[in-house]
Amino acid sequence: MAAKFLLPALALVGSAIAQCDGPSITITTSEDASQISSCQTYDGDVIIASEASGQISLDGVGRISGDLTCKNASQLTAISASQLTQIGGVFDLEELQILSSLQMGSLVGVNQINWIALPALQSLNFAQGVSTANTVRISNTGLTDLRGIELQLVKAMDINNNNYLRTINVNALTNVTDSLSFSANGMNLEIEFPNLENAANLTFRNVSSISMPSLSEVPGSMGFYSNQFESFAAPNLTEVGNTIAFVDSPNLSNLTFPSLTTIGGGLLLANNSELSAVAFDKVEMINGDINFYGSFDTVSFDSLTDVKGASSIYTSSTNTTICDLFESAKSNQVIKGKLTCETSSDNTAGNGSTTGSSSGSSRSSSAAVANLNYDPTAPLTGFAALVAAVLFI
Template identity: 45%
Template sequence: MFAQKLIIPALAVVSCVAAQTASVCSQATATINSQADATAFASCSTISGSIVVSSAASGVISIDGPQQITGDFTCENAGGLTSLGSTTLGSIGGSFTLNNLTLLSTLSMTDLTSVKTIAWTALPALSSLTFPSTVSSATSVTISNTFLSTLDGINLDTVATLQIDNNNRLKTFSTQVANITSAVNINSNGNSLEVSFPNLIWAANMTLRNVSSINIPSLATVNGSLGFYGNYMTNIAAPNLTSVGSTATGQGSLAFVANAKLANISMPMLATVGGADQIANNTDLTGISFPALSIVGGAIDFSGNFSTPSLPALTNVKGGFNIQSTATIDCTSFQAEAGSGKVIQGTYICKTTADATTLGSSTTTGSSSGASSTSSKGAAVSYGVNEAVAGISVLGGLLSMLL
């Protein structure tokens, strides 16, 4: 009887502790103001909800114990926070959001491999990541306005959206990703940024600006648009690329605009471009060759200082055809292909000109707007995240680059 009297209160205490632990681990949103608050989660293997590190947090916050957060992990406007991390957390089921953390210099997640969304902005003191297990799974990644010089620790298998912009110290970015299902936008990072997608086979849309080199040896298909604007590389090679956009819809364009050092474009297997094929204001580009290009659903619009373009496989240009070069070019073969029912179905212009700094928006309105009874839809030009008409001027392209 005496033992029973002791056991019953003991069981009550255990039950109470278990209930308190369950309550701590399963809050819809738990707020961490200090390291003491973070330590309260030490007994949780899973946090069934979201964690918010409040703006009042400062110094070092380490959330050790939990292996999984089913919801979001958010930290914003914590101006006194210097270090954030976990030695046990392996996955975040929602968004991992860091924003406006002016003193954060250490971000250490030693076991983290899976996140639904990474959204990091305004981290001016964060120079590197400590992610030794490497994040390989994420559907969306946005990293903007940080002090990061490398993104080592993030190496994705697949991703929907990848946006890397305004990271002025970033020198390299390489990922094993094979498929990008929505968009890539790499823009306004360090001038010497080297980008590598060694295993990328398929992408929906890709836009690159201010990049010093690009490695896409396996890329075979871009379902939307592929655009290179204001970059610093001397060579763009896509040896396995066969198609950009859809010729069935006339959407998805290929653009090379204002790449001052670009001297060579090598896409030997490219056969179709759904929208426009645009080359403009690449001052070092003296030759243009697309040996396998057969069908262009929009317009061909080339402007610069290059010799006669080589397009030997061309069978159908549904939009206009505007080639203007300050170098002497021979338009004889292209002239023979122009006209209703022939290869070039839209407005045709091909000439040597004293000024090829514009893409003929004032002289090739018909071509630019796709004024062809065969395909008015060929007028629509999509450059990654931008929509423009096929015959837009280089000034327009440059303005787009700066936006």
């Protein structure tokens, strides 16, 4: 008799176990999702079908080892998963036109976030906050902030074309190992990374303010394009491995890099009409080109000893001592590549391009900007005495 009842019970247990063992499940209704609601871990991919509508509840599932995906579900309004803590693959949501609610109060870890075209999604209900993710891409959503994204470390983050995004404060983020990029979001976007110390590459476009007071090293490039902020400061930044660029920022009037000593690539300042003074007084070495285009009246490099690339300087200012400074630096072999310098210039917008390679000096020339001209055997000579003599005040 015991065996008579035991065998069906074992069959039910086996069936329950099998439901937690993928490779995948496709869900159209919350009833479909109930098949995995008892799974501490669902070992596979969870796919919410494009036919899904209303709310889909994945409550009960503790972990998804693979992807959680939903694409082109035009009638889906909400996704909830109250016990879900981790997604081992991609959290991929695309073209969900009326999705307005994501409720995942326990979610803390995701391999990749890829959210594209979620125009009705204005906020995240992530009570615990996602603290670990490899890559994050959020594009064309209705989000007004990123509360719920509480990363400490990320490989790459790309936030773009979110027209309602107004504030970003990822307080815990300390390290970006590949890239951090923001572009074409809300016009008044304010970005704060108070504890970010190391970021491999940084790109900011169309931003109204940026705060990164703890940033100390950028192994790659820093690029700032078409922003609205008036000032930028990196008080603890000591080294940038590649290029620094500030381009087309009409309100920019103050740049502060009090600790920066090394620029591994070039230094580009172009079409920042309110920037009247350029000062990088602790910078000792620039491995690439110096390209300045604008209306600046003063330039100061108190510590510079080596520029391996070319220097192209164009300013509408009538202060000819600016060119005196760079010509003396060229004659003292601080600048290894070609020098072109114009004051009272009409060529102050710059094109950001690089062509050719040569040496020599020209006080006034329309020559194109030169490419990098590396010369590791060239002697280092001082620049500080020259700057002390030409104060540009």
